Structure formats: C-alpha cells, structure tokens
Amino acid sequence: MRFLFTLLFAAVSLHAVSGLAADDPARGKELYASCVACHGDSAQGNPALKAPRLNQLAPVYIVAQLQNFQAGIRGGEGDSDSARQMAAIAATLADEQAMYDTAAYIATLESAPAAPTVEGDVVQGRGYYQQFCAACHGPAAEGNPALHSPRLAGADDWYLLAQLNAFRSGARGTHPQDRTGKQMRAMAGVLPDDQALAAVVAYIGSLPQ
Numbered sequence: 001m002r003f004l005f006t007l008l009f010a011a012v013s014l015h016a017v018s019g020l021a022a023d024d025p026a027r028g029k030e031l032y033a034s035c036v037a038c039h040g041d042s043a044q045g046n047p048a049l050k051a052p053r054l055n056q057l058a059p060v061y062i063v064a065q066l067q068n069f070q071a072g073i074r075g076g077e078g079d080s081d082s083a084r085q086m087a088a089i090a091a092t093l094a095d096e097q098a099m100y101d102t103a104a105y106i107a108t109l110e111s112a113p114a115a116p117t118v119e120g121d122v123v124q125g126r127g128y129y130q131q132f133c134a135a136c137h138g139p140a141a142e143g144n145p146a147l148h149s150p151r152l153a154g155a156d157d158w159y160l161l162a163q164l165n166a167f168r169s170g171a172r173g174t175h176p177q178d179r180t181g182k183q184m185r186a187m188a189g190v191l192p193d194d195q196a197l198a199a200v201v202a203y204i205g206s207l208p209q
Ligand code: HEC
Pocket: 031, 032, 034, 035, 036, 037, 038, 039, 049, 050, 051, 052, 054, 057, 061, 062, 063, 065, 066, 080, 082, 083, 085, 086, 089, 090, 093, 102, 162
C-alpha cells in the first residue's frame, strides 16, 4: 500500500514538474492540419514524399522525435534532405504541449499497413532480428518505451530501410546530444551488408500488425 502511494505521488509530481496540461487530441487535430499534406489524413504516409506512416507509433516516440527535429538533433547539418525538411516543419510547432496534443491525435488515427516494397530473405531476416534487434524493439517489433525504442511492426518498409541506411552512413544518430540515435547507430552497423538489411526489413514486414 505504502509502495502504491509512493508510486502515485511520483506520478503526480512528475506531471506537476513537467508543467503540461492533459493531452488534447482535439487541439492536436487542428495542429495536424499542417501535417496532412505529407503524412496523409490518416497519417498513413506517402512514399512519393518520403513521409512515413505515423499512426502505428507510440505518442511518446513521436514527441521525442519532434523534440529532436526542433532542436536540430535530428534533421540538422549533414542529415538527409527528407529529415531536414521535417526539421523545418517541426520548428513551426509552438511548444511541447503542441507536440503532445498532435501525437495524441495521431494515436486516434488508423490505416492498413502499406503493401510491401522491399524483397528479402525472411528466414535469414528472422535470425538477424532475433539476435540483434529483439532485445530493444521487442520480439514482435512492438517497441519498448522504457528503452525509447519505437514500434517497427506496421512501419513502411522503404522507410525502415532508409533509416537503417541513414544510421549506417551517419546521416542520423551522430549529433552529440542524440543518445538514443547513437545506440541505434551502433546496432545498424552490426548488419553485414545490403542483403542483410533487406532481409531484416522483410522479416519485420512479415510480422502481424
Ligand atoms: C513537407 C512534408 C512534411 C510535413 C508537412 C510534415 N512531415 Fe513529418 N516527415 C516528413 C518526412 C519526409 C519525414 C522522414 C524524415 C526522414 O527521412 O528522416 C518525416 C518524419 C516524421 C516523423 C518521424 C517518424 C519516425 O518514425 O521516426 C514524425 C514523428 C513526423 N514526421 C511528424 C510530423 C508532424 C506531427 C507533422 C505536422 C506538424 C509533420 N510531420 C509534417 C515530411 C513531412
């Protein structure tokens, strides 16, 4: 009982310290109007614009990425054109509350996962995934908020491949303040070659959404 109280107290004070109001998906819907052109009205993504599906992601991960884009930790000097484009948009969000509200709205949206575009050896990919990825992203690629690891199941395969290549080339995860990106950059480096990348992405695509 005492333990429960301590937990409750910790949760309440954390919220007070953050100074944020409860998430407001209705306000998030208004803010999301500036995202629709690229990510789509259901946040289903648009490969022609290299804008990924977002509605499968945990709000906490969306907010963390928006913060990184806004701070130039992601999408800064040396990053891909698509990441830099997204950084410019993130700069227009007024504050952290706006990010939480937008993420809360995105969480209410639904769409079917996109059809696969990356071909790879699913059996080989399963081996790589279980050995090198599952510890952080979860056995079913469901993600693990405690480790800041995003859900990968249901993500666009072309986007997963592009991000793995960005981590490997240093276009993502090299900013000195990007602690989580640095971790992931090290992991992207353990995959031996392009064939292994395609295999692991094809395997993730084969998992239930
Ligand atoms: C001009 C097109 C464009 C607009 C408008 C746009 N985005 Fe993006 N967004 C992108 C692109 C392109 C990427 C992929 C960046 C990369 O390749 O690293 C992206 C990536 C993201 C990511 C990272 C997803 C992940 O899995 O890491 C989030 C979160 C995101 N956008 C949220 C938003 C929100 C919220 C808005 C509206 C406030 C928005 N975007 C508006 C183009 C856009």
